[in-house]
Amino acid sequence: MTADSRPLAVEGLHKRFADRNTTVKAVDDVSFEIREGELYTLLGPSGCGKTSTLRSVAGLERPDGGRIVIDGTVVTGGPADAFVPPNKRDIGMVFQSYGIWPHMTVFDNAAFPLQVAKSKLPKKVIRERVEQALAAVHLAGYETRMATRLSGGQQQRLALARALVRRPKLLLLDEPLSNLDAKLRQAMRAELSSLQQQLGITALYVTHDQAEALSMSSRIAVMSAGRIVQEGSPRDIYQRPATRFVADFVGTTNLLRGTVTGGNGGTRVRTELGELAAPETAGVKAGDAVLVAVRPESVRLHLADPGPAPNVVRGEVDRVMFVGECVDCHVRVGEATWVTRQPPQLTAGPGAEAWLELPAEALSVIADR
Amino acid sequence: MSTGTLKEAEAGRAAPPAPAPRPARRRFRRPTPTGLLAAVMTVPALVIVGLLVLVVYLGFRAQGSPDGALTLDNYTSLFGNAQVWEVVRNTVIYVAVSLVVALFFGTALALLVERTDFGWERTVNTAMVLRILIPGFFTAMGWIFLFHPRIGAVNQWLMDWFGLEKGPVNIVSLVGMGFVEGLGLSALVFVMVSGGLRSLDGSLEEAARASGAGPWTVLRRVTLPLVYPSLLGAGLFAATIAISSLDIPLIMGLSNRVHVFSSYLYVATNPSTGVTEYGVPAAFSGVMILMAVGFSLWYIRSLRSARKYQVVTGKGYRPAKIRLGRWRWAAYLFVIGYFLWSTVLPVLMVVWISLLPFVQAPSAKAMETASLDNYANLDWDYVLRGLETTVKVMVLAPTFAVLLSLMFSFLVVRSRLRLRYGFDFVAFLPQAVPSTIFAFGALIAALYWTDGWYSLYGTLALLVGVMALVQVAFGTRMFNAALMQIHVELEEAAAMSGASSWAAVRRVTLPLLRPVATYTWLWLALLSLRDLTVPTLLGSQDTLTLSVASWTLFNSGQVGASSAVTLLMICFMAPVVVVFLLLTRGRTAEGATKS
Numbered sequence: 006m007t008a009d010s011r012p013l014a015v016e017g018l019h020k021r022f023a024d025r026n027t028t029v030k031a032v033d034d035v036s037f038e039i040r041e042g043e044l045y046t047l048l049g050p051s052g053c054g055k056t057s058t059l060r061s062v063a064g065l066e067r068p069d070g071g072r073i074v075i076d077g078t079v080v081t082g083g084p085a086d087a088f089v090p091p092n093k094r095d096i097g098m099v100f101q102s103y104g105i106w107p108h109m110t111v112f113d114n115a116a117f118p119l120q121v122a123k124s125k126l127p128k129k130v131i132r133e134r135v136e137q138a139l140a141a142v143h144l145a146g147y148e149t150r151m152a153t154r155l156s157g158g159q160q161q162r163l164a165l166a167r168a169l170v171r172r173p174k175l176l177l178l179d180e181p182l183s184n185l186d187a188k189l190r191q192a193m194r195a196e197l198s199s200l201q202q203q204l205g206i207t208a209l210y211v212t213h214d215q216a217e218a219l220s221m222s223s224r225i226a227v228m229s230a231g232r233i234v235q236e237g238s239p240r241d242i243y244q245r246p247a248t249r250f251v252a253d254f255v256g257t258t259n260l261l262r263g264t265v266t267g268g269n270g271g272t273r274v275r276t277e278l279g280e281l282a283a284p285e286t287a288g289v290k291a292g293d294a295v296l297v298a299v300r301p302e303s304v305r306l307h308l309a310d311p312g313p314a315p316n317v318v319r320g321e322v323d324r325v326m327f328v329g330e331c332v333d334c335h336v337r338v339g340e341a342t343w344v345t346r347q348p349p350q351l352t353a354g355p356g357a358e359a360w361l362e363l364p365a366e367a368l369s370v371i372a373d374r
Numbered sequence: 375m376s377t378g379t380l381k382e383a384e385a386g387r388a389a390p391p392a393p394a395p396r397p398a399r400r401r402f403r404r405p406t407p408t409g410l411l412a413a414v415m416t417v418p419a420l421v422i423v424g425l426l427v428l429v430v431y432l433g434f435r436a437q438g439s440p441d442g443a444l445t446l447d448n449y450t451s452l453f454g455n456a457q458v459w460e461v462v463r464n465t466v467i468y469v470a471v472s473l474v475v476a477l478f479f480g481t482a483l484a485l486l487v488e489r490t491d492f493g494w495e496r497t498v499n500t501a502m503v504l505r506i507l508i509p510g511f512f513t514a515m516g517w518i519f520l521f522h523p524r525i526g527a528v529n530q531w532l533m534d535w536f537g538l539e540k541g542p543v544n545i546v547s548l549v550g551m552g553f554v555e556g557l558g559l560s561a562l563v564f565v566m567v568s569g570g571l572r573s574l575d576g577s578l579e580e581a582a583r584a585s586g587a588g589p590w591t592v593l594r595r596v597t598l599p600l601v602y603p604s605l606l607g608a609g610l611f612a613a614t615i616a617i618s619s620l621d622i623p624l625i626m627g628l629s630n631r632v633h634v635f636s637s638y639l640y641v642a643t644n645p646s647t648g649v650t651e652y653g654v655p656a657a658f659s660g661v662m663i664l665m666a667v668g669f670s671l672w673y674i675r676s677l678r679s680a681r682k683y684q685v686v687t688g689k690g691y692r693p694a695k696i697r698l699g700r701w702r703w704a705a706y707l708f709v710i711g712y713f714l715w716s717t718v719l720p721v722l723m724v725v726w727i728s729l730l731p732f733v734q735a736p737s738a739k740a741m742e743t744a745s746l747d748n749y750a751n752l753d754w755d756y757v758l759r760g761l762e763t764t765v766k767v768m769v770l771a772p773t774f775a776v777l778l779s780l781m782f783s784f785l786v787v788r789s790r791l792r793l794r795y796g797f798d799f800v801a802f803l804p805q806a807v808p809s810t811i812f813a814f815g816a817l818i819a820a821l822y823w824t825d826g827w828y829s830l831y832g833t834l835a836l837l838v839g840v841m842a843l844v845q846v847a848f849g850t851r852m853f854n855a856a857l858m859q860i861h862v863e864l865e866e867a868a869a870m871s872g873a874s875s876w877a878a879v880r881r882v883t884l885p886l887l888r889p890v891a892t893y894t895w896l897w898l899a900l901l902s903l904r905d906l907t908v909p910t911l912l913g914s915q916d917t918l919t920l921s922v923a924s925w926t927l928f929n930s931g932q933v934g935a936s937s938a939v940t941l942l943m944i945c946f947m948a949p950v951v952v953v954f955l956l957l958t959r960g961r962t963a964e965g966a967t968k969s
């Protein structure tokens with residue numbers, strides 16, 4: 006399979022905005038590809054360029070450079086400096102505010118893409134396909150209702166039906182769940198994910214919500230300041246953050262500064278809390294300054310001295326916060342305060358002595374630049 | 375619509391002031407829809423600017439004729455001529471009195487309705503909208519019949535009761551004219567200020583009250599400073615309208631030779647001696663244009679800086695209302711008195727006079743002479759001709775105005791052209807520059823530069839064209855606000871569904887704009903109906919509207935007939951007003967701001 010026959014290939018995308026006298030690089034040399042049936046997520050804080058990238062793919066924004074290929078068709082850039090207008094791209098899109106037209110019924114909203122299509126479809130076919138699409142998002146029976154009389158979650162699903170009704174090659178999702186309340190968001194996450202897998206849709210998803218990205222994506226690209234800083238499966242991103250930014254942005258992380266002392270089937274790092282064993286890490290060598298990162302839930306907390314064991318550091322419980330399904334136990338280690346996630350039965354109180362065991366396989370070593 | 379602004383900034387949708395430097399690929403592209411629209415809209419924009427430039431240019435020509443010699447004489451005589459100075463002085467006094475009266479009554483009523491437990495909100499709002507629609511010359515006549523030093527009914531009664539030599543109140547003075555104009559404009563101020571009060575976050579005022587400030591202190595320190603933009607806007611618009619409107623200066627001032635700017639321009643363009651002298655009027659107008667442009671720039675700037683502090687939650691949250699308690703009767707007295715004197719009594723007086731053969735104060739004796747003779751003896755051919763023109767103007771002018779405004783607004787709100795600010799300003803100009811000046815410029819342009827089959831002088835086309843251009847200011851403001859309310863994502867969603875730009879506009883944007891378009895059209899239609907200024911300046915025998923007919927009758931002393939025509943006009947207006955009120959029921963008359 007060549008790059009150009011992928012559902013989406015983005016190469017060297019650039020987009021600048023003038024801001025007073027300076028130019029802001031909103032998108033700075035972004036390249037990625039999406040495979041058939043994948044849900045590919047651009048994850049990053051606001052201002053990282055993820056939305057500009059998505060809007061460039063949609064054709065709602067014109068990038069300053071780079072090439073975008075949708076299913077073998079160059080829609081932006083290339084030798085001919087093409088620019089296919091958004092309405093002629095084979096895509097569907099779900100907007101953050103849904104973009105549901107308030108003056109139309111549910112049916113009219115969903116039927117719109119078929120009604121404006123170049124090749125006129127018979128009314129009957131349109132009706133069938135709209136009904137199918139609405140049924141897929143559990144909105145069957147709502148056809149004649151005015152779109153404004155739907156709840157937030159229903160509007161969201163209608164937006165999805167509208168985006169899918171003309172069976173586009175690529176589905177674009179721009180923070181589609183951010184306007185929903187927490188409970189509904191969780192439910193929609195599962196629904197969206199199973200719908201995507203059932204229908205085998207290829208999707209580009211933009212979000213700043215790491216939980217959304219981790220739970221739904223096939224692959225994630227973490228973006229910062231207009232660039233992709235790490236691309237990988239959700240597990241990779243979470244467990245093996247490549248940079249400090251990724252470690253910080255995705256989930257909560259305890260970071261510890263150190264120096265690589267050597268590696269022997271693993272990486273050994275000397276820190277102010279002693280020498281720690283970590284998994285083998287490509288790209289770091291002895292003498293490199295690194296950060297050791299460990300997730301709160303990976304830390305094993307002992308209230309009694311576990312005896313001589315590797316990767317144990319001593320600390321003092323600072324505060325215990327009950328969250329419901331767990332407790333967040335903050336432990337003062339040296340100068341820093343670490344967050345550890347413990348079962349809710351934990352009995353320790355502030356001031357208690359604690360030993361933190363850091364399992365070697367749960368540590369990740371990040372080059373500290 | 376609650377999408378984060380951060381996100382918009384991220385996407386750069388907040389439209390950068392200058393396009394980013396593109397790599398060198400400025401090759402020919404098919405013209406974009408917005409580019410095409412911009413090209414089309416350049417024509418009306420140039421006409422608006424052109425008319426003003428023409429007037430300024432004529433100010434530098436002898437006699438104000440395009441082929442006169444270049445000269446500065448007009449300006450020297452403008453500032454040296456005692457007669458012109460008097461007009462300047464009169465205009466200043468007249469406008470100042472109008473503004474004080476309009477701002478006082480308008481703001482006081484708005485505060486009473488919006489911030490106290492007075493009640494009657496819907497009623498007062500509707501009454502105020504109706505008040506804006508009542509033609510100025512109608513109330514002017516009413517006030518003359520009430521307070522003219524000689525024929526005014528109230529003056530006559532006062533003289534009888536107290537044995538006075540002459541009427542104690544002289545309404546046909548500068549102050550009187552300003553007072554009557556101000557009463558009319560107070561409705562406009564009311565609508566704008568109450569709109570401002572409604573959009574204000576109520577918690578700001580409650581916070582002040584919770585900090586221990588009394589109602590007066592809150593009003594002075596928090597409420598009024600926060601509605602400053604609305605007050606400023608209302609003041610500016612009221613001033614422009616006071617300067618441009620002809621009705622009150624003509625009806626109340628012309629016979630006493632009390633001239634203000636608009637009536638001065640009218641006399642200059644309709645000279646009794648037959649010698650046309652446009653030079654000094656053009657120079658005078660030039661100064662007015664300069665002031666108007668200066669004021670609007672200042673207004674736009676202070677609006678921008680005011681917006682920095684503006685806290686609008688959009689939740690429509692209103693603070694707890696001030697209880698009037700035992701002051702309620704005073705509030706009733708104020709509101710009832712206001713409507714009685716500003717509207718009800720003048721209207722009743724016109725009705726009364728329309729039934730009489732000559733002007734008399736209401737009395738049992740006069741009642742005996744009352745009849746419908748004035749109506750029966752009307753020159754119906756004349757009236758029907760006026761009605762026909764009025765209907766044409768009323769349909770055509772708002773239609774053109776709405777179309778032009780829609781296109782201007784699309785450019786201003788939706789395009790990313792740098793020129794869009796220019797278009798916005800040009801569309802705002804007819805609001806800032808008195809419409810008298812536009813009419814004056816158009817008159818001369820038509821007189822000198824159109825000829826033969828394309829002659830525009832005295833045609834309906836010219837009248838409709840100028841009225842539509844003048845109305846563009848109001849229309850653009852309405853559509854700008856409406857378009858900003860329509861989230862861009864609604865249009866983008868159409869594009870993402872495969873709709874072309876035109877299909878997106880036709881199927882999504884225009885249907886969403888329809889309520890505003892209907893509202894704007896109806897409002898402008900009603901204003902066209904009552905307008906006296908532009909039809910008087912541009913009209914000919916062929917383009918006589920009802921309002922001009924009424925004024926002509928009044929001017930020739932047929933006061934009863936004039937009153938009758940005016941009342942017929944009001945009757946004719948009534949069904950349109952009813953449609954308007956029904957359609958806008960529940961909506962506030964926020965936009966109803968230009969008269």
